[in-house]
Amino acid sequence: MTNNLSDRTNVTWQSVPARFRRLELDRPLFPRPTTMPPFxxxxxxxxxxxxxxYISQGVLTMVTEQGTFVIPPQQALWIPPQVAHESYCRYGGAFRSVYVNLEFCEALGDTAYTMDVDELLRAMILEVCRWPTDYDLDEPKKRFIQVFIDRVLSAPKNAFFFAHASDPRLTLIVSELHSNPSCQRTLEQWGDLVGASSRTLNRLFHKHFDMSFRDWKQKYRALRAIELLSAGLSQQAVANQLGYESSASFNHAFKKVFSQSPGHYVKQRSLRA
Known part of the structure; x- marks a missing residue:
């Protein structure tokens, strides 16, 4: 598995081994609240x-063979057993992991995916993470666990995900935009750089990402905007960093992806924090 995240910033990323190393669980659910420092x-x-x-504060990026998952606040990622993954946290944050024993994993699926976390599921995740690791598995707990699994199953999936591209022409474009999301090259200019027509490149974006180059870039910038907004940057600062001509154009692009303005997103997140 390859990734580009460690090359996307001038600061030094601190790599630390996975802290959770259990080989088996002796309960259906295992609670693990954690924090990660910046970088x-x-x-x-x-x-x-x-x-x-589950992400309660901050933004977590996870990379698997499927692609890259960007998990902002009030979202969660399901990672099935034996799915290799690595994590990046650019600005630090607070996370709540609930490890799930094999008896429930088949129902939750064998591929990773992100989901929306509503108030009820959020409350249930936080409740599990308050349990001691040796909690009594009595009848009320068993009923709670079943409802919890049902609630995860019913959570709407979302699109905070970018598939990997195997074509080297796309890899070059994607890597550059990861490093410099404010890059203003047109698809024609990218074509001159990678040796392909703009029509070919757009066809490749549709094939690998199921969207045009313009839509892919807009979605990527919107996800980076969530990361920056979650770090406390102003809308104008985010617009400048992502290469928008004005905060108004940033607002318009963000709303097109997430169906709400950046201001509404920040307000909604703060109310649920």
């Missing part, structure tokens, strides 16, 4: 059981 990287690893990673 921490957890190298590639896998668990023999499932993991539901």
């Amino acid at each position: 921490e990287h957890i190298p590639l690893h896998a668990h023999p059981f499932g993991q539901l990673a």
Whole structure:
């Protein structure tokens, strides 16, 4: 598995081994609240059981063979057993992981995906993470766990995900925009650089990402905007950093991807924090 994240900034990422190394769980659910400091990287690893990673503060990026998942606040990522993944946290944050024993993993699926976390699921995740690791598995707990799994299953999936591209022409474009999201090259200019027509490149973007180059770039910038907004940057600062001509154009692009303005997103997040 390859990744580009460690090359996207001038600061030094601190790589630390995965802290959770259990080989088996003795309960259906295992609670693990954690925090990550800024610019921490957890190298590639896998668990023999499932993991539901919920983000309460900050933005977590996870890379798997499927692609890159960007998990902002009030979202969660399901990672099935034995799926190798590595994590990056650019600005630090607070996370709540619920590890899931094998008996429930088949129902939750064998591919990683991100999901929206509503108030009820959020409350249930926080409740599990308050349990001691040796909690009594009595009948009320068993009923709670079943409802919890059902609630995860019913959570709407979302699109905070970018598939990997195997074509080297796309890899060059994607890597550059990861490093410099304010890059203003047109598709024609990219074509001159990588040796392909703009029509060919757009066809490749549709093939690998199911969207045009313009839509891919807009989505990527919107996800980076969430990371920057979550770090406390103003809308104008985010617009400048991502290469928008004005905060108004940034607002318009953000709303096109997330169906809400950046201001509404920040307000909504603060109310749920």
